[in-house]
Amino acid sequence: MAIKATTGPVDSSTVTAALTSATTATPSPVPLPRRTRENPESESEILPPLDEAVTSGGHSFAKPKLRLEIRDLDHPGAAKFLSAVNSATVLSTAVNNVLRLLYRSPSDKHTTVPPTRSVTLILRDMGGVAYTTGIDLDSDHKEIHFSLSYINSISPPSRLTHEITGVLTHELVHCYQWDAHGSCPGGLIEGVADWVRLNCDLSPPHWKKETGGDWDRGYQHTAYFLAYLEHRFGKDTVRRLNEKLRQHRYAVETFWPELLGQSVEELYGEYVEYEKNKGEVDDHE
Ligand SMILES: [Zn+2]
Known part of the structure; x- marks a missing residue:
């Protein structure tokens, strides 16, 4: 569930399916102008028109x-994935939920959606559960x-x-949340991701509120704290918290009091x- 800074090697037996396009051929990427997150207004001006829209609250x-991308169709996990979820809709439904919970609507003047242009889900044989990277x-x-x-x-x-959808929803939050220009504590990043998962009723059965330890232990521990807040x-x-993580670098002494x-x-x-x-x-009831 961690966010990694680098991408993994590309397997030569890659099978790719572009789900939202009529063709599976993906044009070679053209270098894009570098955009800074401090200046979202200029970002929207240079983004190309997008062919589909997520609606929320009557807006798009x-x-x-x-x-x-399924890198090994012979792996038993591939067949389980394909039979358990609708591959064509599971990601877009999760994106919709993430945007609805973190940004409410595109016309919301109090939040700013990051300029995420594409998300590629790569199923491959690896240790751990999942991670997200740019x-x-x-x-x-x-x-x-x-x-x-x-x-x-x-x-x-x-x-x-339930579990596949929950993990995907958590990882998609990482595609859309702000991180205080890289200075946000990892525990808060993971807590916001699991707060969204919690609010989609996708929490796994082992999650429970444990109030021992620090507030920023991350994952469900921090998610339940955010639910309390x-x-x-x-x-x-949480929407305001996320927006504040867009605006400034994180400093614990000022972030929460402000x-x-x-x-x-x-x-x-x-x-x-x-x-x-x-x-x-x-206990008394
Ligand atoms: Zn994570």
Whole structure:
């Protein structure tokens, strides 16, 4: 689930299918002008028109080109993937959910959608679960590498669709979230990704609220903390947090007080207390 800075080697037996295009032939990439994330207005001017749109709240988000690459069709994980999800729609549905939760609508003046232009899902035999990376030429083109061995290991088989969709949703958040110009703590990055997964009702059965440890342990631990903040400070809290990660480099001393009026240690302490009291009430019921 980590974000990696480099791409993996290309396997010569690659099978590629361009899902949103009528042709599987992908033209050679042309070097694109380098764009800075500090200046989103100029980005929108030079982006080409996009052929499809994601609608949310009656408006349309620019939708990326989506591709699927299966590097080993003989791997048992490939057959499981293809039978468990609709390959033509699973990515676009997940993109829609990520955009809806992090940006609400394209006309929302308070958030800025990153200029992600394409996402390629690469299924290959590798260790771990999945990771997301930008390509060297242009980081607006993302690759999600997803382990066929992991897909093959998902048990029981009835969990395949839910788990695959959950992992893809988590990785697609990495394609669309802001990271404070690379300075955001990894735990917060992973927490936002799992907060989106949580809000799509795609959490796996082993997730549970554990309030021990630090607020930025990442993944579901930080995701449940973010869910508490959203509950306490309102529905826009994580969207505002994400937007703030676009605007400035991250500094823990100022980030949280500016966003929510308190230090993150205070907020996390109140979350732990809230969960403890809730548990005691539950015990008496
Ligand atoms: Zn991740």
